[in-house]
Amino acid sequence: MKKYLVIIACVALVTWSCKPEDDAQRLLDQFVVSTTYDNTAHFSGYATYSMSTDTIGFISNKSNDTIKTQRDIDYPRPVLQKVEQNLNEKGYTRVAKNQNPDLRINVYVINDFNIYQSVSYNNYYYPSYYGYGYGYGGGYYGYPNVSTYSTNTGSLVVEILDLRNITPDNKVKVLWSAYMGDVYSSINLVQQSQDAIDQAFIQSPYIGK
Amino acid sequence: MRTIKFILILVAFAAAPALAQESYLYFSWDYTQPLTNKSWISGGTARGAKAGVRKFIGQERRFSAGVDFNWNYLQEYKPTETVQTSTGAFTTDYFNNIASIALVASGQYYFPLGNKEHFFPYAGLGMGANRNRYSQSYNIYQDSETKYGFLVRPEAGILVRLGGRRRWGAMAAVHYDYSTNKNATYDYNSYSAVGFQLGVMIWQW
Numbered sequence: 054m055k056k057y058l059v060i061i062a063c064v065a066l067v068t069w070s071c072k073p074e075d076d077a078q079r080l081l082d083q084f085v086v087s088t089t090y091d092n093t094a095h096f097s098g099y100a101t102y103s104m105s106t107d108t109i110g111f112i113s114n115k116s117n118d119t120i121k122t123q124r125d126i127d128y129p130r131p132v133l134q135k136v137e138q139n140l141n142e143k144g145y146t147r148v149a150k151n152q153n154p155d156l157r158i159n160v161y162v163i164n165d166f167n168i169y170q171s172v173s174y175n176n177y178y179y180p181s182y183y184g185y186g187y188g189y190g191g192g193y194y195g196y197p198n199v200s201t202y203s204t205n206t207g208s209l210v211v212e213i214l215d216l217r218n219i220t221p222d223n224k225v226k227v228l229w230s231a232y233m234g235d236v237y238s239s240i241n242l243v244q245q246s247q248d249a250i251d252q253a254f255i256q257s258p259y260i261g262k
Numbered sequence: 263m264r265t266i267k268f269i270l271i272l273v274a275f276a277a278a279p280a281l282a283q284e285s286y287l288y289f290s291w292d293y294t295q296p297l298t299n300k301s302w303i304s305g306g307t308a309r310g311a312k313a314g315v316r317k318f319i320g321q322e323r324r325f326s327a328g329v330d331f332n333w334n335y336l337q338e339y340k341p342t343e344t345v346q347t348s349t350g351a352f353t354t355d356y357f358n359n360i361a362s363i364a365l366v367a368s369g370q371y372y373f374p375l376g377n378k379e380h381f382f383p384y385a386g387l388g389m390g391a392n393r394n395r396y397s398q399s400y401n402i403y404q405d406s407e408t409k410y411g412f413l414v415r416p417e418a419g420i421l422v423r424l425g426g427r428r429r430w431g432a433m434a435a436v437h438y439d440y441s442t443n444k445n446a447t448y449d450y451n452s453y454s455a456v457g458f459q460l461g462v463m464i465w466q467w
Contacts, residue, residue, distance in 0.1 A: 073309055073335055073337055076339070076357075079339065079355070080355065080356070080357070080399060080400060080401050080402075081401060081402070083342065083354075083355065083401075084401065085352070085353070085354040085400055085401045085403065086351075086352070086353040086354070087350065087351075087352045087353075088350040088351050088352075089349050089350035090349065090350055092348070092349065206402065234401065234402075235401050235402045235403075238401070238402050252353050256344050256346075256350075256351035256353055257350075257351065
């Protein structure tokens with residue numbers, strides 16, 4: 054009896070000492086916010102910007118959609134309003150597209166959907182009585198096990214484009230970009246997106262009049 | 263986990279011939295507390311175990327030599343922080359993780375105590391290889407790197423035979439691990455830790 058108790062204790066110990074999982078709830082309740090900027094740009098030299106009101110871009114490798122509107126999903130408007138609020142607080146003025154703005158604000162979601170398949174083989178060993186050269190120790194790879202799994206990840210992206218210095222060949226420079234994610238694993242998508250946008254501007258103190 | 267199973271099987275095979283002689287096999291729970299690089303992970307972990315086989319040398323049972331294998335998982339949550347770079351910034355909360363395994367050859371000296379049948383205090387030294395997988399998890403993402411190092415492990419402990427004729431016993435030990443394992447990406451230099459182990463053992467004599 055004691056022997057079995059010791060064995061059970063050992064098995065319990067092996068199980069307990071296995072790799073702990075990360076606390077997903079703790080990690081998913083806020084987005085990772087990454088910002089990059091053109092450090093030659095003088096953000097204080099710009100005054101006006103334009104942006105859409107209820108449409109954001111959507112770039113996906115599994116869908117032909119190129120935009121998401123407020124009618125499709127209750128997401129674009131609160132996100133765009135948060136971007137607008139931050140830009141206004143930085144001293145910029147929103148104008149219509151036809152009023153020759155200095156900056157253009159792009160907001161879009163990148164969706165990266167991937168399907169993976171892995172194949173593994175069970176290694177069968179035939180006893181010697183089969184007599185076809187498969188003695189003990191001879192291996193035969195049996196039917197494969199195919200595992201299929203998918204990942205669906207996405208980032209919310211905000212970009213500030215320089216409309217004042219468009220090149221002769223119509224190229225527009227990206228002055229600032231913020232990548233925030235993962236939008237598909239979020240716990241509260243709208244709130245986390247808004248918090249991430251706030252954070253993106255907080256960690257970019259060079260933006261402002 | 264697959265690596266751990268493989269090494270455990272390897273140790274079990276190594277144990278088979280040794281158990282035919284005067285030897286013991288042990289399996290213990292291992293608590294580990296890092297002593298350096300505490301900005302990366304400062305807290306200890308109870309998620310660890312140590313197993314091994316040791317063969318006595320000589321009739322007096324004053325010396326033994328064997329193989330020890332251990333694994334530990336260290337993990338620490340880091341609250342949200344912003345890292346500034348030359349081209350921007352990065353904000354997230356994250357977990358730092360180290361999955362550490364080591365395989366060492368060790369030798370022990372047993373101090374005579376009482377009738378030399380029940381209690382065997384010992385001091386030992388092990389040397390071998392250490393593999394650490396350093397990883398950082400943030401949101402759904404993870405970065406990781408695996409590094410190897412040379413490990414030295416002084417150890418002191420006691421074996422307790424629960425009865426004169428019984429094969430089962432208990433053991434307790436404290437060990438210090440120093441490894442040359444380092445990781446430049448995470449600015450982690452020379453892994454070192456102290457461990458406390460408590461476990462069971464099977465005697466063979």
